[in-house]
Amino acid sequence: MNQKTTLTIDELQDRVETVFRNAGLNAIQSGSVARVIVAAERDACKSHGIYRIEGTLRTIKAGKVKPDAVPELAAPSNSAIAKVDAKGGFSNPAAELGVPALAERARSLGLAALVINDCTHFSALWPDVEALTEQGLAALVMCPSYSAVAPAGGKMPLLGTNPFAFGWPREGQPPYVFDFATSVAARGEIELHRRAGKPLPDGWAIGPDGDPTTEPEAALAGAMLPFGGHKGSAIGTMIELLAGIMIGDLTSREALDQLGTTTLAPAHGELIIAFSPEAFAAGRAGNPFARAEFLFEAIASQGARLPSQRRFAARAASEAAGIILTAQEMQQLERLGALGLDAVD
């Protein structure tokens, strides 16, 4: 069981894509969902990698996502808002469809927004952030999830873990990117503690009685806590407002009500805001990209880490030497590829 297998990024993409094709997803959906899973494995971001395939298959099998959805884009030239209707499919092909239009609008107007509606939302936000930083744009991305976090001072789950992500492009190196849950911990981290049978750190969660707990099971039955007390709670609430209610899509509470479980991927929307630093800085002294490097250097030179650096180091290693999977992970991929939806309940 200690044997490792090394796959190129393309080889892993083929394998993961095959799993989803065999589970009934069309080419648009399977290719796009596989790309974000492979990107996470490439970046050694295991909690968003092939570990997520089974849950995704369960979501498909439960009929919560349209396997043959073809997203549709609307990007009127008199608006700073582009919208993609995911048509009940996954968020990923909708983002891939919308990003070029968003980038065009942001370059033209200075800033613009992409709204994704009616999607089953899958996984991290940094792939969407990086799709924009690759084009020289800054990006702010957010979405609800499903009720799992109590507002500061509250006792019951209401907010989602509502991720908040941002990116700034850098020349000749990976972008400045952060992507974090507005809860103290991501739900996936609590799941990993539960699987490992380890207690949670203090301050992560309250139990069903509203009192603090370190038990993963109690936390999952109770509520997680927002990061940074009332400030994180306020940001989580802002995300419900902007990336749920404002875009005419579900809040975290509505997503949970509709789904009826926290074990499948939730349906809701996503909001992406893109900024053209060149348009904003026009007419002012100094190149914004060069100036940003001084800021990053001032952070790094005092021993503080820029976010995502571990991920980018893993990416460089994967690109150079491939992605290394355990025998167990390889067996899982083969089993899922062979069985398709029969692999899950």
Added chain:
Amino acid sequence: MNQKTTLTIDELQDRVETVFRNAGLNAIQSGSVARVIVAAERDACKSHGIYRIEGTLRTIKAGKVKPDAVPELAAPSNSAIAKVDAKGGFSNPAAELGVPALAERARSLGLAALVINDCTHFSALWPDVEALTEQGLAALVMCPSYSAVAPAGGKMPLLGTNPFAFGWPREGQPPYVFDFATSVAARGEIELHRRAGKPLPDGWAIGPDGDPTTEPEAALAGAMLPFGGHKGSAIGTMIELLAGIMIGDLTSREALDQLGTTTLAPAHGELIIAFSPEAFAAGRAGNPFARAEFLFEAIASQGARLPSQRRFAARAASEAAGIILTAQEMQQLERLGALGLDAVD
């Protein structure tokens, strides 16, 4: 000294405006700066009220702000970015000038940004947020300040306390508004502890040696800490990038270098983003304002507080019964009004 004086909001506006007129500010500058100070007193937000007048006078006397500045607006019709050049004056008249153009752009395009450049930045962001929520728009506002906060994992001041503010309009009642420093505490709170001779709570700051401290003096000589660890640090960094570098204005480090002291108001820019919920929600089911009320009710009904509620309660009391000042505060106002810039060093 226990005698209290009750002034109407207009009476206090006249008195504060007179102080600034006598200190040499033109009508645009004095009226606008006085309005935000009076708004803070009205809302019982003492740390941003008349307590701030002396520091503002010192900033004027030090020649750090142009007393006769007349801000200029540029809002091209083919852009989502409106810009106000504050011409070296205070941020407040620049915001007052730019908000109507920003609101027009946001209504027309769905979202838009207002950049304020070359201002001496004065005080809280919520007045700018509320100027937009009053028009039925959601708003996100941020700015640098001056280096006072160490990035997470760092040892030295680099980031500012970089406030982050957001508002959502509500019908028939005050908006949902938050406005907080991305440091654990606002610099003003540390100043108040220093004046009161009280130790700081744990986790607010590090001393000049980079180690944790509860001494206000050591904290002011060392660095404050970001709220929420690496997440708050990342948001503070994002604010340097978007509301400093991207808009072609000073970072917190550059603002401190230029000013040479933390006892005067710093010069830098501000970024305001306005969203039209109606434009974003167009074509989708549900009224976004009505839906938001369910979210607020779900927060309040579990005993959690909405932000700014104390401020709005004080506002209602002030509007009904006037603003109550102590004899000491009244004497201070009279002294400053009589002496103008001679009142400060």
